[in-house]
Amino acid sequence: MTLKKIEIMDTTLRDGEQTSGVSFSASEKLNIAKLLLEELKVDRIEIASARVSVGEFQAVKGITNWANAHGYLNQVEVLTFVDNGVSINWMLEAGAKVQNLLTKGSLNHLTYQLKKTPSQHFKEISESILLATQKGIKTNVYLEDWSNGMRNSKDYVFEYLEFISKQPVERIMLPDTLGILTPWESYEFVSVIKTKYPHLHFDFHAHNDYDFGVANVVEALKAGADGLHLTVNGMGERAGNAPMASTIAVINDFMPTLKVGVNEKVLYTVSKLVETFSGVMIPANKPVIGANVFxxxxxxxxxxxxxxxxxxxxxxxxxxxxxxxxxxxxxxxxxxxxxxxxxxxxxxxxxxxxxxxxxxxxxxxxxxxxxxxxxxxxxxxxxxSHSYEEKIKVDSYVLTHAKGLRPSTSISITIEGKTFEENAQGDGQFDAFMNAIRSIFRKKKLILPDLIDYAVRIPPGSHSDALCETIITWKSPEKEFKTRGLDSDQTVSAIKATEKMLNIIIN
Structure with missing residues (x-):
């Protein structure tokens, strides 16, 4: 059985960057682009919108220079506009060779945003495509708001498709721009289009506003979609786009007649890099890439x-x-x-x-x-803890630390069945605790060993809530010994180590 190859276009650097508060630097964009093409092995990447800013231009130029030197230039795409060649000139200066031309996929958008008729729009699109072809630029076309177009102006969508089917375009992109589709609509809409135009290449572009992103992708593939637009970590405007990791896992596990070239092994690596560069944390329960998933x-x-x-x-x-x-x-x-x-x-x-x-x-x-x-x-x-009989117990304590005041403590301890309470101040909370213990021991005519070393360790890679181990070395006239205390609070771990010392000397 021959498997159908599904093209994967990653749009993290374009649509994913529309995540609120996210803006990749030129260096970050280049590093992500390299990882996507060389390691993750997606088929294509969409890296920017034309005409956005000087910084965006420099970022695109950096990527196209690298891509040209390494044989990836035809896999690098830029979103462009029907604007009398302004986007084309921008692309030429930036060194890009593939445009994703943004056009209107619904009569509503065409009528109220562009205020044009279908024939006017089609004429301008054909001129943009012709100019791109003359300049050596390949064209894919987006049908913006296509999902609403299929719901509310299907005749217009098919009039557009009939027009565009006769144009020299590589791919026709069907975006659920506002994330409104249900899985059954995704199947129905893609199926009727693919049945009418079986030889044209259609990409499906899902958004996740109803959490239907992956489900809609699956149904679009069942209906015959030839390619998908995905983003790393599901980044994107509003609720984001269909996520790369989950989608790839679903295709590999549940769609045996399809194949993708994406390298699963590096999905997590890429996800963590994008998390770092974007500052958008991966939820712990995010499928495939979340911290808790395995x-x-x-x-x-x-x-x-x-x-x-x-x-x-x-x-x-x-x-x-x-x-x-x-x-x-x-x-x-x-x-x-x-x-x-x-x-x-x-x-x-x-x-x-x-x-x-x-x-x-x-x-x-x-x-x-x-x-x-x-x-x-x-x-x-x-x-x-179990190497001695517990004759001394620190029952309770209050530690205080305030700016401008000496740290102090109040403690209650039980020594061989009798309870003692004491207050003391010190240079730090632990020092105040030790002064209170010394005061109690003086009354009992007991001598404390000297503290000669105090070391704190936390496990490697830990965070602020990590367990903390305090190791204290004590010296008495008879011997030198160490005790350990463990707690998520450093001072408490030191108190636990001290409690062990007290039991060792009393025994």
Whole structure:
């Protein structure tokens, strides 16, 4: 069976840049263009609108210079206008060779925006196409507002198609400009057009205003569409365009008679780069590329994955250059923790594993996600915590820090069944805490060891909510020893390390 090749045109740099608040620099545009064509291997890219600005001109020129040197120039496209050759001259100066000519796909737009008749519009379009051809520029045409045209002025759309079918154009682009189509309309409209003009190449351009972007794309392909316009991360005006990653995955998994040349392996890499350059964050639950998509949280899922991959589907993370992860938190079970330990090359006895599991559940109640990188710290903390009998307990404390005032603390601790309270000030919150402890110990005629080193570590790649490990080195007349504390708050982790020290010396 011969598979039908579907052309993928990426319009992240043109339509995607219409995302509110997004403006790529010339350097960013060039880097994204290179990645799209060389690594992601889309068939074409639409990189800009003609006549927009001096900066846009320089960005286009940078891309066309690179594309010309590397054999990609005919895959680089620019949106142009019916404007008596102004856009064509702009393209020639910028070095572009393919125009996507914006024309009217609905009688409503033609009548009330351009205030022209179909024959007037068609005449100007044909002149624009002829001029482009004479200048060595290939032409694709957009039918702006085509979806409304099919709903409300179908006769005009077919009059236009009859006209354009006789023009030297490469592709006819059918945009759902306002994102109003339903999947059944997408199928119906593309089908009736493709049936009448089976030998013409039609691109389908979906928007996502009703969250129908991918569904509309699927139906347009079923109806015979020859190409798609997509954007990385679904960027675009209003609710955005049909997203690249989801669409490619759906075609590969559910449309066996079609093929695309896009390299799935680099979808995630490209998505993260565009996220960085655009400043538009990828939602954690975004299909295929979201942070949580390949993360199992429930322990039962990890257990099932250990038993013949019961919770796997065809949507494997490795396809997209990603790995499956098992979240650590209050919903974690032993299986989740075992999976993470395997990745770290660690093994624990069943008894220790139970302690670590309980500690992770406790931390999960305070901190939504415990990372794999946190795990060695937690293990160290838990196993160290049970190396002594707990005779001293820090019951509660209040730490204060205000600009212009010395930090202070109020604490309550229990020593061998008896409770003591104390207030103190210090050079910092932890220093104030230690001064309060010293005061209590003096009353008990107990001596504290000297603090000789204080080190703080957080797991690599962590954020502001990361678990923090504080390692304090103490020196008493008898020995030098270390204690560790773990918490998402640095001062609290130091207090926990101190509580362990107190129990060691009292024992």
């Amino acid at each position: 993360t199992q949280t429930a322990g039962i899922h990890a257990d099932g994955d250990n038993k013949k991959n019961l919770y796997f589907s065809n949507l494997l993370p490795e396809r997209f250059g990603r790995t499956r992860q098992y979240a650590l938190g209050k919903a974690s079970g032993k299986a989740n923790i075992l999976k993470n330990l395997q990745e770290l090359g660690l093994q624990l006895k069943d008894e220790d594993l139970k302690k670590v599991t309980q500690r992770i559940i406790e931390l999960g109640d305070k901190k939504e996600v415990v990372t794999k990188e946190d795990l060695p710290y937690i293990i160290s903390d838990v196993l160290d």
